[in-house]
Each structure stands twice: as structure tokens, then as C-alpha cells.
Amino acid sequence: MSELSRRSMLFGVGAVALGLAGCSTGGGTKKASDLSGNSADSMTAYAVGDRFKAGKPLTFTTLYDDNTNYPYNKDWLFWSEVSKRTGVTLNPTIVPYSDYETKRSVIIGAGSAPSIIPKTYPGQEVPFIASGAILPVSDYTDLMPNFKDKVAKWNLEGDLDALRQDDGKYYVLPGLHQDVWPDYSLAVRTDVLQKLGLQTPTTWDELHTVLKAMKAAHPDSYPMSDRWSIPTPGGNLLNLLGQSYGTAGGWGYNNATWDPNAGQFVLTAGMDQYKQMLQYVNTLVQEKLLDPESFTQTDDQAKAKFTSGKSFVISTNAQELVNTYRPALATTIPGATVVKIPVPMGPAGATKMGSRLENGLMITKNARNSPDFVAMMQFIDWLWYSDEGEVLAKWGVEGVTYTVDPAGDYRFTPDVNYVGLNPKGTKNLQKDFGFMNGNFAYGGATKLLDSMFSAEELVFQKAMGARKTLAVPPPYPLTEDERQQSTLWDTPLKDYVTQQTLKFVLGDRPLSQWDAFVGEVKSKGGTSYLNLVNKAYQRYKGKKG
Amino acid sequence: MVGRPTRGYRVFQVCNTIILTLVVVATLYPLVNIVARSFSGEGYINAGQVNLIPRGFNIKTYKAVLHDSTFWTDYGNTVLYTVVGTAISLVLTTCYAYVLSKRNLRGRTFLVGVAVFTMFFSGGLIPNYLLISGLGMRNTIWSLVLPNAISVFNLLVMKSFFEGMPTELEEAAAIDGLSTYGTLLRIVLPLSKAVIATMTLFYAVSFWNSWFGAFLYLDRPNLFPVTLYLRNLIAGASGTGSVGFTGSDAAQAAANIQSVTIVLTTIPILAVYPFVQRYFVSGVMIGAVKG
Known part of the structure; x- marks a missing residue:
């Protein structure tokens, strides 16, 4: 066996050497501002309103997230139209949607990633920063007039600050939204409401009343049985509630929450609002209005209960409503109607929260050394951030896939369909033309987003649009050491809070033990974590001046 | 009794x-x-x-899936990868196992050690990726059929099987003038049908089911095996919830299509199993009894 272990050591040394070699390839980049050797084929005067046109035909490599519902096709009009307008051919590396993130990590780690890496959610870029494999894009926004224009016009500086790392730079170009764009809410069976003479609930208290009335009419059922609880229990429900109560929960849970009055971060699980939220859910469970399995069951189980008429309220987004609930209800319960209601309001009032940044793209460090770097940045700016590029990626080509009516509204041409907006169309905007393919269009102006919604979704968006958008919390960029330290506290703490939250909600632990719980959270690293976060925030504030 | x-x-x-x-x-x-x-x-x-x-x-969904050209392209790829992969694996494993079963072989412990070592230690994802890229095997069938062509577990089963074979048979063959290869091909292999059938099944099933290598090393959809198609289909339907904030592109793959594809993908393995099964039991048992 000694022979073996000596050999394994040799292997180990080899692996380390390989790792070091991998790291060192990222170095040797020139100063950020010196672009003299990288401006080939770019446009000297490129500004908002200009169409990017390369000096000679260029090819840029890009990662491509391939969705089964509209599988990649090299003959799509999208590719040829982009080439026709800009002279740029995109050469995609096709990655199946199922494991996009895994492959992205591997090929970035191996140093063979394409220049453009789309479909990256803010926060996902962090693991790649230390290795130096991706470009601090904030150094190059001067090359991107449309991007800068939209950031200024929609007042997105604050949102962008949240992306900044400890070096003050950000490494992902996010999709930009003009306004917060909520999608998730609750689906309610309106035919049941009507039969019982109830109004659509607008607040969580009204929802409570409605559920009680439903329970009275159907005593042997749980009127609400929720989904989206794996891996985060109550992912959507607690997220919505958290926002309404002025705290955070479910998908949106974070151990530290910004308290604007105190001017610092506080422990989320120690907030009074958090306790009130748990109190509310606990009441629903105690009165048997909310199925206790809501927090542990699979989506399929929850969907089955809702679509077979055993429950009447469930979490939804626009797609699930149209693609799952309605078709299933149509076969099982004739006459059943279901709508997505505007998110019920809570103590925080008519507000909405959320980032206006969507997933975006990373740029590989190697691309910086290419002679066509400037041209590439201009191209990216045009395709992802200019009005023309956004319309192209979403709606396609005027006269082929869409027309503009005199009022300035977009309409599909008669034979083109997209998510059922034009049911008579025989061709599919995504499958047959490659537009709206999820890789080349994110965010955009509210008008452009709305243009692709169904009439009923527009009603929802209008109701939500009227609410006040809360400011995003300030950033607290961590240094490399701090990040490692914080992970050690952050994850176990989150797990603990999740676990105890469930206990409080389901009544396994009485809320009278709340103070003891807060003490436990603090002693389990909560205080240290909070200190770290506040220290980082103060440092950021100091730097910014 | x-x-x-x-x-x-x-x-x-x-x-x-x-x-x-x-x-x-x-x-x-x-x-x-x-x-x-x-x-x-x-x-x-x-x-x-x-x-x-x-x-x-x-049965509309069956018709739809059977008319989907992507499905058939991928299905064809899977068959190709399975056949080629199994053939290569069988040849290599048999040769290695036969050699290792000879007690008079010098450095036998070392050769066994080399194989067993890979059971416990591997280079990891990124070094493997670099290796395959460096060898120029990305986007070729070789990236799927060559790495892990020898499964150590199968190798050891086969080695035990060969060790159990009476040495007198081979000595007799040698006296009658057969070379080493002749002995292997004309005497040993004909007597090893059980273990070979078992190995074929093991390898074929693992190649048929594998998707990770293809996902990692192939960048072109026309090379994908059907398992990747299937995985993407299923993830497309169930992945929406965990993202939290989705774009509008994550449409649902119908539950019906998933089931149809799963059935169609499983049929070949299901069809082959009953015929190989009788070898399957005896083959593994024979190998397992000898320590």
C-alpha cells in the first residue's frame, strides 16, 4: 500500500501544478483603458440610435442555452438577420438547458469558454472572479452607449451598485428593466369565489377571510395547498409574504435585511415583521385553511390537489396559470375558472420590491486581448441594449414576424404565434424563427415587455405597476477572506432559520418561544455574520464617499 | 428437506x-x-x-415524437455510441482481465494496482475536460467511448472468471501448438460466453444510459445521444420552480411527451434483457464465488 500512496502523492502534485498553470493563463492583460490594439473593425462614432455594423465580417463565439421547447436550429431567421444587419456571425456552443450551469463552470474553469456567456444571473458570476477568467465589464461601459443611456434614463445606478465586488467593479452585464416586473402571485378559483359571493382578496387579511368562507363551504378540504416548496419550503408564499410584511422569506430570504431607518443591516430572523409573518401563516395552518403539507410536498402533488378541485388557492406565475392549471381544470372540472390575483398587500402597504436587473452576460477575459474586442462590445451593446436590438431579439423582423399598427403597437403577422397570443398562427416565433430564444433578450422598456403579454396578464401588471417600488438595499461587497468566512456562518444559519420557521408555522414550536429562538439565531453565528455585513457596508460607504 | x-x-x-x-x-x-x-x-x-x-x-404524442427528427437523430447517435463503446470496452477488458488472471505474470500486483487506483482517485472534472480537449477528442465519438472504456469492477469480475478456468486446458492447448492469442481466441473465449454476455449487458446498459460525458464534451446538437434529449425535456418541465424569478422562455414540456420519450428510450434495453438474463445470473455468480 505504501507504493500506492507514494504514487497518489505524485498525482496530487501533478494536479496542483496543473491548477496553477490554469490560473496563470488569465494574467498578462494590458491596462483596461488601453484599447489601441483592440479596435479593429469597430465603429469610431457609435452612439445611441446607431446600428452597429462591423468593418468586415466578424465571428464571435457565444455559449447558447438550448431549450427543448424550441431546440437550436442553425437555419433560424434570427442568426441570418443578425448577420445581415451587423456583419457579425454568432458561433454558438450548444448546451442543453438542463445542465447549463455545470457546463458553464467546467468550460470557464478549463479556460476554453466562448467570448460571450449569456444567461448568467447576477450573483452567479462571483465564483469565477477569483480565477480571473472573466472580464470586469464595468471598466468598459464607455464602449456601450445604449447600456449607459438606459442606466441613466431608468435611474439604475443603485441597482448596479449591488453587483459591485470589493474592488468596486462588476463582472456581469445584467438585463435591465425599466420597472420591477413581478410575475409570481397566487392563483384563485374565481368560480368558487362567485358561488360563495366573495370578492377577490386584495390583502392577506382578506385572503384569510376568503379561505375561511371556502373552508365553511367545503369543510373536509384545505382551501389552500401550496407548491414551490422544494428545495426552499414555502419558496413563493413566504417570499410574497415577506415582502408584504417588510421583511424577507422563502426564495427571497437572506440572513441580513436592510433597515432604512436604522441605516444598517439587521438580522432578518430577529425582526418583529418576521414574527408577524410567521404568526399569520401559523393561524392559517391552525384553522386548517392552509394544508400543512404545503411546505414539504412536491409540485406535482400540489398541482394535483388544485387541478382536481381539492384546493382552491395555489402559487402561480403567468405560465403555470395558462399551461398547467387551466388545461387540467378544463378536463376535470367543467366551468372552473382561475385567475392570477395581484399580490395581496400586507402591513408594508402598496409596495413592491425586487431588483430591476435580470440575468445577463459575462465576457471571457481572453476576449479582451482580441483585436476585435471593441467591435464585440459595440455589438453586444447593440444587440442586448439598443431599442432596435431588443425588438429584433423579441419580435423578430418587421413584415415577416410582426407589424406595427398605426397606434405604435406591435402585432404578430397572421401566421405567427407566440405562447398562444395569436392562436391562428401556424408558425411558432421561437421554434420556427428563433426569436425570443431566451439568450439574446432580457429586460427592456415596460412598453416592450407589456407588448408580449396577454390581456389578462396586462391587468395584473397594471395593478402591480401602480404600487410603489421600494429602493434596493445598499451593497456590502465582501473581500475574498470575508466571503469564505461568511459562507461558514451564512449557510448553516439559513438552514437553521428555515427549519425553525417550519416548526413555528406548523405549530411544532409555540410562538411564545420566539425570544429564545432569536437568542439561538444570534448565538449560532447571527451576530458575527451581521457584524461582518455591516462592516463591509460601512467600508463600501466610506469608499464611495 | x-x-x-x-x-x-x-x-x-x-x-x-x-x-x-x-x-x-x-x-x-x-x-x-x-x-x-x-x-x-x-x-x-x-x-x-x-x-x-x-x-x-x-396516441397523438407518440405520433408527434416519432415524427420529431431530433429524436431520431439522437436515437441513432445513442445506438452508434452504445455499439462502438461496448465493442471497444469488451476487447480491452477481456485482454486486460486475461493477462491479469495469469499468476506467473510479472508485475501483476502493480497492474492490478494501476486499475484499482482509478477506482478511488480521479483527476476531476476540469482536468478531464482539459485532457479530452487537448487530445482533440471534443465533438467526436471518441470522447464518449474511450475514457472509462475499462470499468474496473467489470475487469475484476472477468479476472476472477478467467482465474477459475482449469489451467490444464490451456496447457493442453499450448502442447498442441497454440500461441497465447490462439489459446485466448480458440479455447478461453468460447468457454466464457456467460461472462462475455454479462459484460456486454453491463457495458451496453451503461453506455445507453450515460449522458454526462456527452453533455460535457459535445457542443453540437446533432451529436447528442437521446439521454441528453430526454434529460433536457424533463428538466425543461420541472426546472422552472427552483429559479424563482424566471424569464418567459421556460415553457413547460408536456408531461405526456416526457412519458412517451421515456418509454421509447427504455424499450431497447427492456427488449434485450430477457434474452441475456440467463447468462447474466450464471456469469456474475461464477465470477463472484472465486475470491
């Missing part, structure tokens, strides 16, 4: 039957359920009302 079975034995038999029946039900139910789903209407599936018998019978 002459005469009436004892009471204890009868109790054991009853318990045994009950437990094994439960195991059969637990194993068979998901399969029957998938088949039932594949013939059912979408609404009934989403409402969770399909169990053992299809409801809202439809």
Missing part, C-alpha cells in the same frame, strides 16, 4: 412471498405508471389522476 416442511419454514415462505411481492410492486409500479401516462390525456396527468390505466386515451 424430505417430508413435511417445518412450521418455521412455512412462516418464512409466507413472509418471503409477501415481501418479494411488495418489492415487485414497488419496482413495477413506476414503469406501468409511465406507460399509462404516455397513453393519457394531458389534463388527466396534470390533475394526477393517472395510475395504472391510461385515461383520456391518446
Whole structure:
């Protein structure tokens, strides 16, 4: 066996050497501002309103997230139209949607990633920063007039600050939204409401009343049985509630929450609002209005209960409503109607929260050394951030896939369909033309987003649009050491809070033990974590001046 | 066991039957359920009302999937990768195992050690990726069939099998003038059908089911095996929830299509299994008894 272990050591040394070699390839980049050797084929005067046109035909490599519902096709009009307008051919590396993130990590780690890496959610870029494999894009926004224009016009500086790392730079170009764009809410069976003479609930208290009335009419059922609880229990429900109560929960849970009055971060699980939220859910469970399995069951189980008429309220987004609930209800319960209601309001009032940044793209460090770097940045700016590029990626080509009516509204041409907006169309905007393919269009102006919604979704968006958008919390960029330290506290703490939250909600632990719980959270690293976060925030504030 | 079975034995038999029946039900139910789903209407599936018998019978989905050219391209790829991969693996494993079964081989412990070492240690994802890229095997069939062509577990099973073969046979063959290769090809292999059938099955199933290598090393959809197609289909339907904030592109793949694809993908393996199974049992047993 000694022979073996000596050999394994040799292997180990080899692996380390390989790792070091991998790291060192990222170095040797020139100063950020010196672009003299990288401006080939770019446009000297490129500004908002200009169409990017390369000096000679260029090819840029890009990662491509391939969705089964509209599988990649090299003959799509999208590719040829982009080439026709800009002279740029995109050469995609096709990655199946199922494991996009895994492959992205591997090929970035191996140093063979394409220049453009789309479909990256803010926060996902962090693991790649230390290795130096991706470009601090904030150094190059001067090359991107449309991007800068939209950031200024929609007042997105604050949102962008949240992306900044400890070096003050950000490494992902996010999709930009003009306004917060909520999608998730609750689906309610309106035919049941009507039969019982109830109004659509607008607040969580009204929802409570409605559920009680439903329970009275159907005593042997749980009127609400929720989904989206794996891996985060109550992912959507607690997220919505958290926002309404002025705290955070479910998908949106974070151990530290910004308290604007105190001017610092506080422990989320120690907030009074958090306790009130748990109190509310606990009441629903105690009165048997909310199925206790809501927090542990699979989506399929929850969907089955809702679509077979055993429950009447469930979490939804626009797609699930149209693609799952309605078709299933149509076969099982004739006459059943279901709508997505505007998110019920809570103590925080008519507000909405959320980032206006969507997933975006990373740029590989190697691309910086290419002679066509400037041209590439201009191209990216045009395709992802200019009005023309956004319309192209979403709606396609005027006269082929869409027309503009005199009022300035977009309409599909008669034979083109997209998510059922034009049911008579025989061709599919995504499958047959490659537009709206999820890789080349994110965010955009509210008008452009709305243009692709169904009439009923527009009603929802209008109701939500009227609410006040809360400011995003300030950033607290961590240094490399701090990040490692914080992970050690952050994850176990989150797990603990999740676990105890469930206990409080389901009544396994009485809320009278709340103070003891807060003490436990603090002693389990909560205080240290909070200190770290506040220290980082103060440092950021100091730097910014 | 002459005469009436004892009471204890009868109790054991009853318990045994009950437990094994439960195991059969637990194993068979998901399969029957998938088949039932594949013939059912979408609404009934989403409402969770399909169990053992299809409801809202439809075969439109079968027609649709069978007309999908991507599905057939990928299916063809899978067959190709499975056949080539299994052939390569069988040749390499047999040669290696046969050599290792010779006790008079010098450095035998070392050669076994080299193989066993790879069972416990591997380079990891990124070094492997770099290696495959460096060898220029990305986007070729070789990236799938060459790495891990020898499964150490199968190698050891085969080695034990060869060790159990009477040496007198081979000595007789040598006296009659057969070379080493002649002995292997004309004497040993014809006597090893059981283990070879078993290995073929093991390798074929693993190549048929594998998707990770293809996902990692192939960048062009026309090279993908059908397992990747299937995985993408299933993830496309269930991945929406975990993202939290989705774009509008994550449309649902119909539950019905998933079931149909699963059934179509499983059929070949299901069809081959009964024919290989009798070798399967004896082959593994023979290898396993010898230590």
C-alpha cells in the first residue's frame, strides 16, 4: 500500500501544478483603458440610435442555452438577420438547458469558454472572479452607449451598485428593466369565489377571510395547498409574504435585511415583521385553511390537489396559470375558472420590491486581448441594449414576424404565434424563427415587455405597476477572506432559520418561544455574520464617499 | 428437506412471498405508471389522476415524437455510441482481465494496482475536460467511448472468471501448438460466453444510459445521444420552480411527451434483457464465488 500512496502523492502534485498553470493563463492583460490594439473593425462614432455594423465580417463565439421547447436550429431567421444587419456571425456552443450551469463552470474553469456567456444571473458570476477568467465589464461601459443611456434614463445606478465586488467593479452585464416586473402571485378559483359571493382578496387579511368562507363551504378540504416548496419550503408564499410584511422569506430570504431607518443591516430572523409573518401563516395552518403539507410536498402533488378541485388557492406565475392549471381544470372540472390575483398587500402597504436587473452576460477575459474586442462590445451593446436590438431579439423582423399598427403597437403577422397570443398562427416565433430564444433578450422598456403579454396578464401588471417600488438595499461587497468566512456562518444559519420557521408555522414550536429562538439565531453565528455585513457596508460607504 | 416442511419454514415462505411481492410492486409500479401516462390525456396527468390505466386515451404524442427528427437523430447517435463503446470496452477488458488472471505474470500486483487506483482517485472534472480537449477528442465519438472504456469492477469480475478456468486446458492447448492469442481466441473465449454476455449487458446498459460525458464534451446538437434529449425535456418541465424569478422562455414540456420519450428510450434495453438474463445470473455468480 505504501507504493500506492507514494504514487497518489505524485498525482496530487501533478494536479496542483496543473491548477496553477490554469490560473496563470488569465494574467498578462494590458491596462483596461488601453484599447489601441483592440479596435479593429469597430465603429469610431457609435452612439445611441446607431446600428452597429462591423468593418468586415466578424465571428464571435457565444455559449447558447438550448431549450427543448424550441431546440437550436442553425437555419433560424434570427442568426441570418443578425448577420445581415451587423456583419457579425454568432458561433454558438450548444448546451442543453438542463445542465447549463455545470457546463458553464467546467468550460470557464478549463479556460476554453466562448467570448460571450449569456444567461448568467447576477450573483452567479462571483465564483469565477477569483480565477480571473472573466472580464470586469464595468471598466468598459464607455464602449456601450445604449447600456449607459438606459442606466441613466431608468435611474439604475443603485441597482448596479449591488453587483459591485470589493474592488468596486462588476463582472456581469445584467438585463435591465425599466420597472420591477413581478410575475409570481397566487392563483384563485374565481368560480368558487362567485358561488360563495366573495370578492377577490386584495390583502392577506382578506385572503384569510376568503379561505375561511371556502373552508365553511367545503369543510373536509384545505382551501389552500401550496407548491414551490422544494428545495426552499414555502419558496413563493413566504417570499410574497415577506415582502408584504417588510421583511424577507422563502426564495427571497437572506440572513441580513436592510433597515432604512436604522441605516444598517439587521438580522432578518430577529425582526418583529418576521414574527408577524410567521404568526399569520401559523393561524392559517391552525384553522386548517392552509394544508400543512404545503411546505414539504412536491409540485406535482400540489398541482394535483388544485387541478382536481381539492384546493382552491395555489402559487402561480403567468405560465403555470395558462399551461398547467387551466388545461387540467378544463378536463376535470367543467366551468372552473382561475385567475392570477395581484399580490395581496400586507402591513408594508402598496409596495413592491425586487431588483430591476435580470440575468445577463459575462465576457471571457481572453476576449479582451482580441483585436476585435471593441467591435464585440459595440455589438453586444447593440444587440442586448439598443431599442432596435431588443425588438429584433423579441419580435423578430418587421413584415415577416410582426407589424406595427398605426397606434405604435406591435402585432404578430397572421401566421405567427407566440405562447398562444395569436392562436391562428401556424408558425411558432421561437421554434420556427428563433426569436425570443431566451439568450439574446432580457429586460427592456415596460412598453416592450407589456407588448408580449396577454390581456389578462396586462391587468395584473397594471395593478402591480401602480404600487410603489421600494429602493434596493445598499451593497456590502465582501473581500475574498470575508466571503469564505461568511459562507461558514451564512449557510448553516439559513438552514437553521428555515427549519425553525417550519416548526413555528406548523405549530411544532409555540410562538411564545420566539425570544429564545432569536437568542439561538444570534448565538449560532447571527451576530458575527451581521457584524461582518455591516462592516463591509460601512467600508463600501466610506469608499464611495 | 424430505417430508413435511417445518412450521418455521412455512412462516418464512409466507413472509418471503409477501415481501418479494411488495418489492415487485414497488419496482413495477413506476414503469406501468409511465406507460399509462404516455397513453393519457394531458389534463388527466396534470390533475394526477393517472395510475395504472391510461385515461383520456391518446396516441397523438407518440405520433408527434416519432415524427420529431431530433429524436431520431439522437436515437441513432445513442445506438452508434452504445455499439462502438461496448465493442471497444469488451476487447480491452477481456485482454486486460486475461493477462491479469495469469499468476506467473510479472508485475501483476502493480497492474492490478494501476486499475484499482482509478477506482478511488480521479483527476476531476476540469482536468478531464482539459485532457479530452487537448487530445482533440471534443465533438467526436471518441470522447464518449474511450475514457472509462475499462470499468474496473467489470475487469475484476472477468479476472476472477478467467482465474477459475482449469489451467490444464490451456496447457493442453499450448502442447498442441497454440500461441497465447490462439489459446485466448480458440479455447478461453468460447468457454466464457456467460461472462462475455454479462459484460456486454453491463457495458451496453451503461453506455445507453450515460449522458454526462456527452453533455460535457459535445457542443453540437446533432451529436447528442437521446439521454441528453430526454434529460433536457424533463428538466425543461420541472426546472422552472427552483429559479424563482424566471424569464418567459421556460415553457413547460408536456408531461405526456416526457412519458412517451421515456418509454421509447427504455424499450431497447427492456427488449434485450430477457434474452441475456440467463447468462447474466450464471456469469456474475461464477465470477463472484472465486475470491
